[in-house]
Amino acid sequence: MLDIRFIRENQDIVQKNAENRGYRDVSIAKLLELDGQKRILQQEVDELRERRNQNSAKMKGGKPEQELIDEGKRIKVELSTREEYLTGVSAEFQVMIEGVPNMAFDDVPVGGEEASIEIKQFGEQDTGAVDHLDYATARDWLDFERGAKVAGAKFYYLKGDLALLEQAVTQYAIQFVTERNFTLMSVPHMVNQRTMTGTGFAPRSSDQSDEYSIEGEDLSLIATAEIPLTGYHADEIIDEADLPLRYAGISPCYRREAGAAGKFTRGLFRVHQFNKLEMYVFATPESSAAIHEELLQIEEGIWQSMEIPYHVINIATGDLGAPAAKKYDLEYWSPVDGMYRELTSCSNCTDFQARNLNIRVRRADGKVEMLHTLNGTAVSLARSLVAILEHCQTEDGKIRVPEVLRPYIGGREVL
RNA sequence: GGAGAGGUGCAGGAGUGGUUGAACUGGCUUGUCUCGAAAACAAGUGAACCGCAAGGUUCCGCGAGUUCGAAUCUCGCUCUCUCCGCCA
Secondary structure, eight states: OOOHHHHHHTHHHHHHHHHHTTOTTOOHHHHHHHHHHHHHHHHHHHHHHHHHHHHHHHTSSSOOOHHHHHHHHHHHHHHHHHHHHHHHHHHHHHHHHHTSOOOOOTTSOOSSGGGOEEEEEESOOOOOOOOHHHHHHHTTSEEHHHHHHHTOTTOOEEOHHHHHHHHHHHHHHHHHHHTTTOEEEEOOSEEOHHHHHHHTOOOTTSTTOOSOEETTTTEEEOSSTHHHHHHHTTTOEEEGGGOOEEEEEEEEEEOOOTTOOSGGGTGGGSOSEEEEEEEEEEEOGGGHHHHHHHHHHHHHHHHHHTTOOEEEEEOOGGGSOSSOSEEEEEEEEETTTTEEEEEEEEEEOTTHHHHHHTOEEEOTTSOEEEOEEEEEEEEEHHHHHHHHHHHOBOTTSOBBOOGGGGGGTTTOSBO
16 A cells, blocks of 8 residues: 555645556545544544543552542543544545555556557567467367366366476576575465455455455465565564565466456466466665566566567556556567467566555664565466467477476477 | 463563553663773663654554453453374
């Protein structure tokens, strides 16, 4: 969430920002009205508590006088009605402020998906490959039918060389990021509600929730390792000297993908479960923009080294999601679809997630403030396999293994 | 899953229902001393909210309750530890 003090002082631009991002229900005027009520109530409650404390201080030691006890009783009644009122207003306020999206940076294009701007391009826009689903199914590497039998639509098995290729990509990416000072983390695959919503994902009660929840437990399956990695330092104050903290979390990702269907979600491109290696950084506010660029560079480095053509887009406001101030997507060129398709993504969430989960930095001079968080996909396995399957088909119908992956698949050059 | 013990400040660790935001010890910071360091001594050392400030309120795992007043009593939850059971 945003800092309420910032909202108070910048009512108009916060409202405008929410509108740019497509948050039609956000009313900053209403939020501030509640904020005002809440502050008045808080003051009243504080004053009553002060009176209560003074009153009981008079009774320390000796036998209390009846008059003081009666006064205490009167304060108690008044206090409890005010407190109840305050609790209600606070809860309402909390729901509203959590619904306000992060402020987008000035260099983020305003508009919907179509307004996103291409900022980089790599490789050729080639054509003429066999669709990955048809190809992999024919080679008995991929089985959606049995996935459906066992779990349901959009579940799948990877078999044989494709399953091996997944491991190779994973190992290569782990090597790539750990060489760049990311600490590899194996994370909880389920998190509680606070961690889920604090990271910026919809609460389980919401019908828009893309997460699977465990019935009877305060647990949901993670949609990305970003979620448990954000929560890792919740309620902590980190010394400035220890920042940035760079983690790479590997985990399966579970997504309901309700309503997603159609030509461009075919096969492995959009599924209920996939593995992913996610970079995550806790950083000082002044360093986050530079680290964001670095995350993008790492993502580009991975795909350049595999010789997969791509471009990078600066995502427009309407497509940012709630926590990001700025987001880059790396989209690979699909020779099958003749268009760029999302492969990885990296976001600077500034202090939005940090404020939700109370993650702060203690400066050298002792001052404490919110830190910044960033996340970026190293590799998303299902989609990575799609990109490789589409790009590395040889004339005789095999798959040429990108050179950098060969050490991780027994030195094989062709599958 | 069953039984028991326990969750107090940066860490350890006291705490009788009212003088405890919290003893004491350690850590850390600053100062004195020193050529410098160590030692010693002295002072300081959590966070949130409101306020220009003075100051006020809140926080002793979390949440309810009892009370004029709760770190201290009651209940629920949660986490940690020990033992048993189960198990990759």
